Structures are given as structure tokens and as C-alpha cells.
Amino acid sequence: MNHLTGTIFDIKRFAVHDGPGIRTTVFFKGCPLNCWWCHNPESQNIDPEPIKRPNSEETEIVGKVVDTKYIMKEIRKDIIFYEESNGGVTFSGGEPLLQSEFLIALIDSCSKEDIHTAIDTTGYGSQKLLKSLLGKLNLYLYDLKFIDDKLHQKYTGVSNESILKNLEYLNSENESVIIRIPIIPGITDTRSNIADLGGYISQLSSITEVNILPYNHLGEGKYPRLNRHYRLGNKVRTPSDKELNKIKYEFESHGTKVSIGG
Numbered sequence: 001m002n003h004l005t006g007t008i009f010d011i012k013r014f015a016v017h018d019g020p021g022i023r024t025t026v027f028f029k030g031c032p033l034n035c036w037w038c039h040n041p042e043s044q045n046i047d048p049e050p051i052k053r054p055n056s057e058e059t060e061i062v063g064k065v066v067d068t069k070y071i072m073k074e075i076r077k078d079i080i081f082y083e084e085s086n087g088g089v090t091f092s093g094g095e096p097l098l099q100s101e102f103l104i105a106l107i108d109s110c111s112k113e114d115i116h117t118a119i120d121t122t123g124y125g126s127q128k129l130l131k132s133l134l135g136k137l138n139l140y141l142y143d144l145k146f147i148d149d150k151l152h153q154k155y156t157g158v159s160n161e162s163i164l165k166n167l168e169y170l171n172s173e174n175e176s177v178i179i180r181i182p183i184i185p186g187i188t189d190t191r192s193n194i195a196d197l198g199g200y201i202s203q204l205s206s207i208t209e210v211n212i213l214p215y216n217h218l219g220e221g222k223y224p225r226l227n228r229h230y231r232l233g234n235k236v237r238t239p240s241d242k243e244l245n246k247i248k249y250e251f252e253s254h255g256t257k258v259s260i261g262g
């Protein structure tokens, strides 16, 4: 049998913040966005690349090319936990839609074994590709940052036009969607952006929940290790519980179920 290959940078077992139950999360390498706050900068380039070891000049390679057989072997190790917790597998990144053939092959293999599948996606891709996924994935964890396209372009490097269109398409097809919003103080948490997002989300009936994801500094140290500049600097802080609860109430006021964190 022919096994497709793709590039990943990690596989996390026993994940509990990437969808329901206990999950195995497969992190695809490569992302078409370039968010200022990205906490996985090693996910952005699709090719394996050198990264300095922490506090060292020595480098190692982050990312590896693997085949579907290798990943399915890792996934199968925890089937018993998926069954007991109503968990499954989440394809994350980076952006899994960038390696679409590899992604579809993995989804099909999981489906054959009755393993629940979710994708954590920016939604940036062609509608044709999303159409080819219809009925295959059990859940979309769909990231939204801004409704205002100028802000989206400034802070992520790409327009949100296809992202919003694709979300509306999934809604029209009644796919199950959880929205994930990174809360970056002074950037995505402005009153107007939260109001715009709340109003927009409330119109889409297939969205079952909103997760608000507070910014943290954890990714910052990876930038110098990749010889890259961290554009947020140290000006942005982690949002307080009070600020997060205020945002939560704002989304709840539109009738949306909300949780803080994944």
C-alpha cells in the first residue's frame, strides 16, 4: 500500500485542550499566516529547519517528513482513551489545510477505524478544499482574529476574506464548529473587535461554542532560537481574569456558549 508523506513538527498525546475528551494532536508544519503573537513560530515554514537548543548555540532540526502509516501507529496507541473519554484526534499546526492530500488520507484512515477527528484551522484555503472535507471531519476548531480586514492583514499578513467566506460555507452545510479567538491585549481585545466578532458569530447557527484563548509569553523565547524577530516585544501582557470574564460576558450576551481556554 502507498503511504502519503507530510511534514509535522510534533505529536502530542493526552491533549485535553484541542477538542472534546482525551486527544492526540498532530501538528502540521507550514502556515500561510504570520501572526504577530504566534506562539509556535517553528510551525510557520513548511520545511524542516534548524532551531537552537534552549540556552545553547547548538542546533537541532525542527520538523520531519513522515508517512501516514507512522502517524496512524502513534494515533492507535491511545484508542482506548479516546473511547473512554469521547476523545479522538486533532489535526493542528501550522495550518493542516496546506498539506491537504496528507490531511485527507489521515482523516480517511481515522474514519475507517471510527476515530473522532477535529481540525484546528485558520480557515485560510480554497472553498473547493473545504467542500472535499464535508462529511469527513467531525469538528472544526476555527480560529478567528478580526472582522476588520485591514487589521487582519496588518497582524496576520493575509486578508480574512476567504476565512470568513469559508466559515459561512461550513455554517451553510451545518458542519459542527467551535470558534477560537486569541485574546491579545490592545490588539484583538478592543471593544469594537469583540463587538464585531460577537455580532458576526451570533448569526452562524452551526457554531456551538466560542473558546477565548488568553495570550501568553510562552512562544517568545523560540524567536531568537530561530533567528527571528518577535514583533510584539515585551509590551503585551497576559490578560487578567477580570478582562477575560468581561469578554466572555460580551459573547454570552449574544447567546453564545463561551469558555476561557480550549
Ligand code: SF4
Residues within 6 Å of the ligand: 031, 032, 033, 034, 035, 037, 038, 039, 040, 041, 043, 044, 093, 094, 095, 122
Ligand atoms: S495562524 Fe496560528 S500557527 Fe499560523 S502564524 Fe498565526 S498563530 Fe501561528
